[in-house]
Amino acid sequence: MSKQLLLGDEAIAQAALDAGLSGVYAYPGTPSTEITEYIQMAPITTEQNIHNRWCANEKTAMEAALGMSFVGKRALVCMKHVGMNVAADCFVNSAITGVKGGLIVIAADDPSMHSSQNEQDSRFYGDFSLIPMYEPSNQQEAYDMIYNGFEFSEKLGEPILMRMVTRLAHSRSGVERKEQKPQNGISFSEDPRQFILLPGNARKRYKVLLARQDEFIKASEESPYNTYTDGPNKKLGIVACGIGYNYLMENYPEGCEYPVLKIGQYPLPQKQLYQLIESCDEILVLEDGQPFVEKQLKGYLGIGVKVKGRLDGTLSQDGELNPDSVARAVGKENKAEFCIPSIVEMRPPALCEGCGHRDMYITLTEVLKEEYPSHKVFSDIGCYTLGANAPFNAINSCVDMGASITMAKGAADGGLYPAVAVIGDSTFTHSGMTGLLDCVNENANVTIIISDNETTAMTGGQDSAGTGRIEAICAGLGVDPTHIRIVVPLKKNYEEMKQIIREEIEYRGVSVIIPRRECIQTLARKKRSK
Amino acid sequence: MKKDIILSGVGGQGILSIATVIGKAALKEGLYMKQAEVHGMSQRGGDVQSNLRISDQPIASDLIPSGKCDLIISLEPMEGLRYLPYLSSDGWLVTNETPFINIPNYPESDKVMAEINKLPHKIVLNVDKVAKEVGSARVANIVLLGATIPFLGINYEKVQDSIREIFLRKGEAIVEMNLKALAAGKEIAEKLMQ
Numbered sequence: 163m164s165k166q167l168l169l170g171d172e173a174i175a176q177a178a179l180d181a182g183l184s185g186v187y188a189y190p191g192t193p194s195t196e197i198t199e200y201i202q203m204a205p206i207t208t209e210q211n212i213h214n215r216w217c218a219n220e221k222t223a224m225e226a227a228l229g230m231s232f233v234g235k236r237a238l239v240c241m242k243h244v245g246m247n248v249a250a251d252c253f254v255n256s257a258i259t260g261v262k263g264g265l266i267v268i269a270a271d272d273p274s275m276h277s278s279q280n281e282q283d284s285r286f287y288g289d290f291s292l293i294p295m296y297e298p299s300n301q302q303e304a305y306d307m308i309y310n311g312f313e314f315s316e317k318l319g320e321p322i323l324m325r326m327v328t329r330l331a332h333s334r335s336g337v338e339r340k341e342q343k344p345q346n347g348i349s350f351s352e353d354p355r356q357f358i359l360l361p362g363n364a365r366k367r368y369k370v371l372l373a374r375q376d377e378f379i380k381a382s383e384e385s386p387y388n389t390y391t392d393g394p395n396k397k398l399g400i401v402a403c404g405i406g407y408n409y410l411m412e413n414y415p416e417g418c419e420y421p422v423l424k425i426g427q428y429p430l431p432q433k434q435l436y437q438l439i440e441s442c443d444e445i446l447v448l449e450d451g452q453p454f455v456e457k458q459l460k461g462y463l464g465i466g467v468k469v470k471g472r473l474d475g476t477l478s479q480d481g482e483l484n485p486d487s488v489a490r491a492v493g494k495e496n497k498a499e500f501c502i503p504s505i506v507e508m509r510p511p512a513l514c515e516g517c518g519h520r521d522m523y524i525t526l527t528e529v530l531k532e533e534y535p536s537h538k539v540f541s542d543i544g545c546y547t548l549g550a551n552a553p554f555n556a557i558n559s560c561v562d563m564g565a566s567i568t569m570a571k572g573a574a575d576g577g578l579y580p581a582v583a584v585i586g587d588s589t590f591t592h593s594g595m596t597g598l599l600d601c602v603n604e605n606a607n608v609t610i611i612i613s614d615n616e617t618t619a620m621t622g623g624q625d626s627a628g629t630g631r632i633e634a635i636c637a638g639l640g641v642d643p644t645h646i647r648i649v650v651p652l653k654k655n656y657e658e659m660k661q662i663i664r665e666e667i668e669y670r671g672v673s674v675i676i677p678r679r680e681c682i683q684t685l686a687r688k689k690r691s692k
Numbered sequence: 693m694k695k696d697i698i699l700s701g702v703g704g705q706g707i708l709s710i711a712t713v714i715g716k717a718a719l720k721e722g723l724y725m726k727q728a729e730v731h732g733m734s735q736r737g738g739d740v741q742s743n744l745r746i747s748d749q750p751i752a753s754d755l756i757p758s759g760k761c762d763l764i765i766s767l768e769p770m771e772g773l774r775y776l777p778y779l780s781s782d783g784w785l786v787t788n789e790t791p792f793i794n795i796p797n798y799p800e801s802d803k804v805m806a807e808i809n810k811l812p813h814k815i816v817l818n819v820d821k822v823a824k825e826v827g828s829a830r831v832a833n834i835v836l837l838g839a840t841i842p843f844l845g846i847n848y849e850k851v852q853d854s855i856r857e858i859f860l861r862k863g864e865a866i867v868e869m870n871l872k873a874l875a876a877g878k879e880i881a882e883k884l885m886q
């Protein structure tokens with residue numbers, strides 16, 4: 163078959179489709195979004211009725227995928243790294259239940275925080291969940307891992323975690339496809355109690371999982387994704403994980419002088435590691451993200467063979483790897499001939515001209531700054547987080563999805579007035595609703611603005627789970643309908659908007675204001691595709 | 693054959709469409725390629741870039757090392773300057789001359805031009821003006837692409853074929869306009885190099 167030009171994300175999607183996928187479950191998040199979008203657009207998805215709708219959040223996605231696996235079918239779960247925090251409860255427990263149909267979880271990490279709040283390394287999740295993990299170094303490997311990974315998952319009876327990073331997720335290269343496999347039929351576990359994690363059963367299953375670790379290590383030792391390449395210079399041995407391997411080889415086009423152990427599958431392959439450590443004076447670990455492998459090799463006391471990497475300053479502790487930092491780590495230098503002229507200014511992203519969030523912030527800040535100087539605004543994650551920048555300088559917090567409502571509540575509990583929350587519609591249905599219920603139950607004195615652009619704009623305009631039903635959801639959770647106010651955020655409505663904001667701040671209880679106007683980018687895209 | 697290219701501009705200007713054309717042409721030549729894109733917040737006027745690597749040998753890194761880039765293609769003059777540490781000593785900057793001003797502290801255009809003029813190898817052209825002359829402001833990207841033809845290392849006919857394929861579904865007139873834009877850019881670059 164000829165090669166197809168695919169993003170790392172698309173290679174994953176295509177591999178899953180070719181491997182007989184029955185459903186993808188995901189919530190959008192950079193850099194994982196394109197996996198699900200590719201599956202949604204693929205003709206086979208409709209032909210074979212493969213599940214592909216966006217889920218409300220990563221937890222619901224993970225759970226639904228485990229349900230798909232329960233009936234013996236192959237399921238894929240995709241999320242950005244912080245999504246793992248949301249899905250973690252089910253994820254960690256799924257290692258103990260094990261799976262029936264193949265289940266692969268993709269966690270797309272974002273070292274350097276290109277579009278994230280942190281750079282947590284998802285390999286730690288796989289590690290303490292005690293399941294095997296993949297970390298591809300290129301698009302073809304990502305394809306092969308997923309294509310064969312479902313079978314591997316079924317053979318082990320365990321979910322598999324694949325850790326991606328932004329650079330690979332969003333880089334395009336030629337990928338060769340394999341033949342299409344059929345979907346699994348329905349089948350169930352022979353053990354009727356496999357998925358019942360009552361303590362008695364969980365303890366049993368956990369012991370089994372522990373006992374299988376050697377088997378997982380053996381699989382890593384035999385894995386085609388872990389390769390040992392000898393080199394003549396034994397002063398240094400290099401462990402290169404995922405795309406760290408590419409940056410290393412970029413600096414050695416004729417082959418590396420040092421022995422190199424390339425890692426693509428975890429747990430770490432013991433045999434090859436011993437081989438490297440026995441034959442080399444020192445070890446250098448190249449891994450994108452946090453020093454996951456380095457810590458394991460170094461140990462707490464740091465006794466034994468010298469291990470270099472991010473912890474001893476050979477590489478920076480934060481930020482993604484790149485060909486230049488890896489060059490320095492092996493004593494080379496990629497010299498810049500020119501520097502950035504001092505006149506070059508930063509060009510941060512800003513809310514689009516004509517965006518409804520702008521109208522919301524303009525009116526909100528006018529009311530708050532002039533009339534309520536003691537106010538604080540707890541915001542959330544989405545396009546509207548850009549309200550942090552000039553000219554708005556409107557918000558005081560942005561922490562994790564849903565935290566606007568609950569932080570406002572906590573601050574109000576502590577005596578702050580006015581405590582205002584600003585949250586988007588997709589973030590509200592992702593994890594704002596439960597916080598709103600807390601507010602209602604205590605009649606917290608908060609003013610919640612759900613800035614509803616009827617889409618998930620930040621990640622490229624995916625469907626939003628509650629579109630058309632936001633006020634019904636609020637009312638259903640118990641917000642007094644007279645304090646659910648809907649406005650159209652447009653210049654001509656500024657006076658009305660300001661009046662509503664005033665009234666609802668004055669109301670001592672839970673109020674929800676919903677400025678609603680579709681995102682102009684999503685609107686334009688819809689028009690183009692018509 | 694090995695070409696390391698950085699494409700730069702402002703979100704929404706459409707640098708990725710240039711990458712698509714080059715990528716398709718490179719595949720036609722049977723070359724290896726890797727193209728690292730920026731996704732995410734690009735629709736809101738921030739800076740965007742893409743690393744495009746083409747070679748007749750397998751390519752290791754998705755990112756271009758410092759000082760190794762052969763060609764910076766920029767739809768905006770200040771954005772091209774942002775990636776100068778990657779440019780090799782004999783590399784070229786091919787840039788649009790019209791600034792995209794959406795920040796309050798955008799430097800004076802003269803100063804931007806002065807910095808560009810310090811470079812040993814550059815092509816500066818007004819792609820928007822040329823595009824309008826050819827028929828539509830929408831082909832500005834292709835004019836810029838045309839101006840890179842002398843340094844691209846990919847056969848001109850292959851680039852033309854790639855444009856034909858990509859724009860085919862939009863009709864013959866659109867294909868022709870894009871080919872004209874490509875030729876116009878190429879001609880300007882060739883003149884400037886003389």
Ligand SMILES: Cc1ncc(C[n+]2csc(CCOP(=O)(O)OP(=O)(O)O)c2C)c(N)n1
Pocket residue numbers: 189190191192220242244245248543544545546563585586587588589590615617618619620621626
């Ligand atoms: C747990 C988690 N999942 C996903 C993301 C990625 N993400 C950031 S904002 C956002 C959605 C924003 O949608 P909405 O709240 O409707 O605001 P909009 O961008 O449309 O203004 C997503 C999916 C994230 N930051 N954290």
Ligand code: SF4
Pocket residue numbers: 512513514516517518519545615619620681682683684735736
């Ligand atoms: S993409 Fe949509 S929601 Fe985001 S800033 Fe632009 S118009 Fe506003």
